[in-house]
Amino acid sequence: MRVLGESKTISVIDPSELLRPEPKFAKKPIGAFRDYSIDETDPIKERVRRTYELMHTYQTVDFVKGQHEKWTKFDHLKSTMRAALEKLNELVDESDPDVDIPNIVHAFQTAERIRKDYPNDDWFHLTGLIHDAGKVLAFFDEPQWCVVGDTFVVGCEWSDHIVYRDTSFKNNVDGKNPKYNTKYGMYEPNCGLDKLLMSWGHDEYLYRVLVHNKAKLPPQAFYMIRFHSFYPWHSSGDYQHLLRDVDEETKKWVLKFNQYDLYTKSAEVPDIESLWPYYESLIEKYIPGVLEW
Structure with a gap:
């Protein structure tokens, strides 16, 4: 086990920071946030498309279980959590054409906007600050497609609202496996959100780190961190046949968080x-002390 130290700058392609679906929170035209059109002459669009194609090819049940084991x-x-957050300054998001800022700036922008609207909920402020800390995965040679981007359920048929759904899963072996390619796949009807196996990325990883280190945050914070990239569910309403009524309450908290995560980027840098x-x-x-990651 190593301690954080010096490392080269790592470029992280994060399509989840580039194209977002909640128009009511956006300050820019909707086309600037949800344009998934394919244009091979546009380097940004091509990077986003290739990232998702790799993700949708290799994020399988076996792969995700292997990542959990690893x-x-x-x-x-x-x-410490502070050291992990500061390390993220070395992550350069090549997919964001609008704002070129270190991750730590986005973290503080998110936290401070939440703090302004919810001054008495200090746990919510902290959730905003740490929500991307799981991206430290990138410092261990993990490819971008299993660190960043929108998440989805593995082990059942893929939602129609996953980006590039029509073309990007063509080489995913789970699509040919009758255990996984049906409506319910390996799940029972209405088994609940917490029983679903999500594609692997920084969301699930940070959630696991916090649970392992016995973070004292309330359940709402864990929901926000674990599912904030699960757009086919919280923005498109998919997977209802696998969910319980209580999961609707979870969705409310996730959506409450996402309005701060997605639209806080600006040229104004907090002190x-x-x-x-x-x-x-x-x-x-x-989340005191030195944490095990």
Whole structure:
């Protein structure tokens, strides 16, 4: 297990930061956030399309189970939450054509917008700050397609609202497996959100890290972190045949969080150094000490 140290800059292609579906929260025209058209002459669109094609080819039941086995031993890294967040300054998001800012700036922008609207919910402020911390996966040679981007359920037929759905799954072996390619696949009807196996990425990883390290955050924070990239569910309403009524309450919290995550990027940079004492106090309150990652 290593401790965070110096590393080369890693370029992370994150289509989830580029193309977003919630127009009511957007300050830009809707076309700027949800244009998944294919244009081989446009390098941004091509990077996004290729990232999703790789994701949808290799995110299978076996792959995801293998990632759980690999990463839930929590023997890769020892780091405080602050050190992990600061490490993300070395991540360069090549897919965002609008704002060229380090991850830490986006983290503080998200947290501060939440803090403004919910001044008494300090756990919510902290959730905004740490929600992308699972991207430290990228420092262990994990490819971008299993670190970033929208998530989906593996082990059953793929939702019609997954981006590039019509073409990007053609080489995914689960599509030819009768155990996984039906409406219910390997699941029981209405088994519930917590029984679904999600494609692997920074959301699920951070959720697992927080549970392992006994974070003292409320359940709502865990929902927000674990499912904030699950767009086919929380934005398109898919997978209802696998969900329980209680999952609708979870969705409310996830959508409440996403309006701050997706549309807080701007040229205005918070005074991070002056804000650190407040957020360090929250880290100490909810996720103290050196964590196992």
